[in-house]
Amino acid sequence: MSDHSELIRKIIKAIQSRGGVAFHVFSGLIKTGRFAIHGAEDGTFDVIGCYKGHFLAFDAKVGKDVLSDDQIEFMAKVRDNGGVAMAIYDAGTITGLLDSLDTER
Secondary structure, eight states, rough: HHHHHHHHHHHHHHHHHHEEEEEEBBSSSEETTTTTEEETTTTOEEEEEETEEEEEEEOOOTTOOOHHHHHHHHHHHHHTTTTTEEEEESSSHHHHHHHHHHHHH
């Protein structure tokens, strides 16, 4: 399993272990022979979820990886609509964020 896939798994597990909902989103296009499978629109983050009334969007980043222009636009849309969106470089970040959401209400 790649570091990127492992980080996605940890983000999802952290949210679900606290009773939240989270899932991995495929964005882009996969071509398989005569067929093409279209995922979510370009820029959509890796993990979408909901925790204690908060819409969550996280993109797993490894090493020097940075958000693309489409991802920055997606993050702005989520935040403009009251959601929580950010790039996650390590699993500790998601734990801290969820802890802060626990103390909000």
